[in-house]
Amino acid sequence: MSLLRYLGLLVAAFAGGYVAQFVQPTSAVSAADKDGEFQTLTARTFELHDKTGGKKAALFNTKEGGASFVMYDSNGSPRVLLSTLSTGSPVVQLFDGSKSCRASMELDAKGWGNLLIRDQKGNPVWIAPDYAPAQQGQTLTTEKDRWSSLRKGMSQEEVLRLLGNPQVAEFGGKGLRWVYGVRGFSGVGGAKGDGSVSFDQQGLVSGWSSPFDGK
Numbered sequence: 001m002s003l004l005r006y007l008g009l010l011v012a013a014f015a016g017g018y019v020a021q022f023v024q025p026t027s028a029v030s031a032a033d034k035d036g037e038f039q040t041l042t043a044r045t046f047e048l049h050d051k052t053g054g055k056k057a058a059l060f061n062t063k064e065g066g067a068s069f070v071m072y073d074s075n076g077s078p079r080v081l082l083s084t085l086s087t088g089s090p091v092v093q094l095f096d097g098s099k100s101c102r103a104s105m106e107l108d109a110k111g112w113g114n115l116l117i118r119d120q121k122g123n124p125v126w127i128a129p130d131y132a133p134a135q136q137g138q139t140l141t142t143e144k145d146r147w148s149s150l151r152k153g154m155s156q157e158e159v160l161r162l163l164g165n166p167q168v169a170e171f172g173g174k175g176l177r178w179v180y181g182v183r184g185f186s187g188v189g190g191a192k193g194d195g196s197v198s199f200d201q202q203g204l205v206s207g208w209s210s211p212f213d214g215k
Helices: 003-017 143-148 156-163
Strands: 045-049 055-061 067-072 078-084 090-095 101-107 113-118 124-128 168-172 175-180 195-199 205-209
Touching: 113 156, 124 156, 143 156, 156 175, 156 195
Parallel strands: none
Antiparallel strands: 045 055, 055 067, 067 078, 078 090, 090 101, 101 113, 113 124, 168 175, 175 195, 195 205
8 A cells, every 4th residue: 555545545544433522524434445545535624633633723614705714722722724705715813821923924816925024012023025016006125115105094004015024123103114224225316314103092193204305
């Protein structure tokens, strides 16, 4: 018996014996073929439980037409989520013990990928790559274009995607302030000094000082 066939039978035995305790299939399990190999197990949801009945993992369809696989900790809180969106785009999310998403990695339908890190309050603090590609109808090819695209009320995530990661984050009585160097552009194209973006208590843009002001 080949290793591949052995592994297939092992997975089939596990799925048919253990997982079936917690899953109600939407259609009957297909019979084994003449060689005894397991073929198909069809269901909308699969759950993996430990010996005490605690849920450890789940695989299910989403209402949006995608699929998700979740792994849980000993308290039943989701810690890892692997999903496909209705567009087919994959997403990976990592959660802390408070069920707050602290890191996410995604690839959109156009093939653009990014990694986003959040702090304990859920505020985005780091993104890679720094710059998002030009969107439809936009030409964000220069530093000045990006600063000109800032708008009040933007979220911190939108600013990260537009300007990239700040060099300094300052906390004051009025809220958070991100300070940006101009990535070697100082003295080029009219850029002078650093720029900054201020956020209100809700984490939305309340104002900014562009290194290109008046240029």
